[in-house]
Amino acid sequence: MNELLQNFYFKYPLPLRWSDMDALGHVNNAVYLTYLEEARTHYLAAVDWDWEKFGLIVARVELDYRMPLFVQDQAFVYVRCSKMGTKSFELSYNLTKEKDTDIQLVAQAMTVMVGFDYQTQRTISIPDVAKNNIETHDRLALADKY
Numbered sequence: 001m002n003e004l005l006q007n008f009y010f011k012y013p014l015p016l017r018w019s020d021m022d023a024l025g026h027v028n029n030a031v032y033l034t035y036l037e038e039a040r041t042h043y044l045a046a047v048d049w050d051w052e053k054f055g056l057i058v059a060r061v062e063l064d065y066r067m068p069l070f071v072q073d074q075a076f077v078y079v080r081c082s083k084m085g086t087k088s089f090e091l092s093y094n095l096t097k098e099k100d101t102d103i104q105l106v107a108q109a110m111t112v113m114v115g116f117d118y119q120t121q122r123t124i125s126i127p128d129v130a131k132n133n134i135e136t137h138d139r140l141a142l143a144d145k146y
Helices: 031-046 128-138
Strands: 010-014 055-065 075-084 088-099 102-117
Touching: 010 031, 031 055, 031 075, 031 088, 031 102, 075 128
Parallel strands: none
Antiparallel strands: 010 075, 055 102, 075 088, 088 102
């Protein structure tokens, strides 16, 4: 499991709520997108994303489920930037449940984030300051471009 987490420097503790559960007693599949959004928001705060200056939209989501989550599980979302481009970047996510040293992969996901100007309704370049903050935070070598 450690190899799946070795390049992730951001870990978000995920509170599971009764309202997240479905009739089968596990977290409903649709709720995972909310978990990604919550972790992404905290990740972007950790890299000092300036929401007042630079908008972002989610252009694409991929989500692979591996095992169910139950309300008693201790869940976490690991987030990192896996690719950086001119107008977009890719975030990778590993959702886990953890007890002591036992870490189990629950789901893996990816989102493509696109710089966006909400006033003009057009895409924008990802600012250099944001790229630098992400690179510094994630220790990402930006050789892997779109």
